[in-house]
Amino acid sequence: MTIADSSSIPSPTRLEGKYSGMMVCWILGLGSLVSWNSMLTIGDYYYELFPKYHPSRVLTLVYQPFALVTMAILAYNEARINTRKRNLTGFTLFFLSTFALLVLDLATSGTGGLGNYIGICAIVAIFGVADAFVEGGIVGDLSFMCPEFIQSYFAGLAASGVLTSALRLVTKAAFERASNGLRKGVMLFLAISTFIEFLCILLYGFIFSKLPIVKYYRTKAAAEGSKTVAADLAAAGIKSEATERADNNNTKQLERLSNKQLFFQNVDYLLDLYLIYVLSLSIFPGFLYENTGSHKLGSWYPLVLIAVYNMFDLIARYIPLIEKIKLKSRKGLMIATLSRFLFIPCFYFTAKYGDQGWMIMLVSFLGLTNGYLTVCVLTVAPQGYKGPEQNALGNLLVLCLLAGLFSGVALDWLWIIGNGKF
Incomplete structure (x- = not known):
């Protein structure tokens, strides 16, 4: 059998490798953001080292441009990029940069200073590049597979926030009274994140490609004209000769919509993602660290707020699995997205007049x-x-998501205009 004709490809057994694939996707999602969420969650440590440098806002502002520019380049060239090399490169960058963050803190003995801060900013920039490689590559890859894979991947992204928040609360409680306890907790924290990134390299490189359901969807995509899956098919044991024949047939017979056509056909979906993250990142995490005032929880307050956001973000990503309450209407999604901007006055007045329960x-x-x-x-x-x-559209969706993140991070600075914190 060649893979030039998608009609000749047998459908996989309904659950053949599906649950294993969902679990791997969840862990890959965890690894795609655990390094960056580690940076956000140990914000209290960096505020102690660099109290005048607005670390939660500055580091986020450093991260996002590198992620956005890299993602734009990759999205433009996605049809010619080896997805396997792209994703493995991204996870390797995450592993090395997270380990470098740990080494930097050990080398400087946890001291402050501009030089140390610049070094941290450089590592965060690498996080941004790695994010664009991984998130766009994985989402593009999963977009032509079953929807449960994308849901699991994005649940894993949210779980990284829950995991890092939970670990931060545990380490803060465990080391709070110890000598230099805050730093010890952060070291443990970064070591766990480094291990997770290494695990993702192994899972994507040696496990995911060999799952029967994944081989089925990638073979089907190759038959429909995709050239980005060739390396993954080869890693799964699909003969390269068949792939080459399929490529030759696809060049002659199959045409795909351009990125421009996909953009205009899905402009409302792309705008939805952009606006969702403009709003979220204009509040999280900078506003929660710097604009919520002092309350009974003291130094625990921002950590609790971050943990609550991450926990409910994770819970919500499983709700669409219930088909009856999954929002599919294009108009409904746009209305729901725009209505979230009511959060801005709500947060403003709650921070000014409300107590910690309302926040x-x-x-x-x-x-x-x-x-x-x-x-x-x-x-x-x-x-x-x-x-x-679907691969191309997945990359465009992630590009708009990252553009929303960047815009939200920039707008987050508006909260501190005029309050004397510059």
Whole structure:
């Protein structure tokens, strides 16, 4: 059998490798953001080292441009990029940069200073590049597979926030009274993150490609004209000769929509993702660290807010698995996305006049709507296209998501204008 004709490819058994694939996707999602979420969650440590440098805002502002520019380049060239090399490169960069963050802190003995801060900013820039390699590559790859894979991947992204928040609360409690306890907790924290990144390299490199259901979807995508899956098919034992014949046939017979056509056909979905993350990142995490005032929880307060956001973001990403309450209407998704901007006056007045209970409730709703709408958009948008088009659309969706993140991070600075904190 060649893979030039998708009609000749037998369908996989309904659950053949599906649950294993969902678990691997979840762990890959965890690894795609665990390094960056580690940076966000140990913000209290960096505020102690660099109190005048606004670390939660500055580091986020460093991260996002590198992620956005790299993602734009990769999205433009996605049809010619080896997806396997792209994803393995991204996870390797995450592993090395997380380990470098640990080494930097050990080498400088946890001291502050501009030089140390610049070094941390450089590592964060590498995080941004790695994020663009991994997130766009994985989402593009999963877009032509079953929707549960994308849902699991994005649940893993949210789980990275929950995991890092939980670890941070545990390490803060465990080391709070110890000598130099804050730093000891952070070291343990970064060591765990480094291990997770190494695990992702192994899972993607040696396990995921060999799952029967994954081989089925990639073979089908190759038959529909995708050239990005060739290396993964070879790693799974699919003969390269068959892939080459399919490539030759696809060049002659199959045409795919251009990125421009996909953009205009899905502009509402792309705008949804952009606006979802503009709103979320204009509040999280900078506002939660610097604009919520002092309350009974003291130094625990921002950590609790971050943990609450991450927990509800994770819960919400499983809600679309229930088909009856999954939002599929294009108009409904746009209305829901625009209505989230009511959070801005709500957060402003709650921070000014409300107590910590109201703020915790508000943060939970912010995370809930962020996770739910993200999964709804990303699982609905690629439906109805061929494999190569789904891959391209997945990259465009991630590009708009990262553009929203960057815009939100920039707008987050508006909260501190005029309050004397510059």
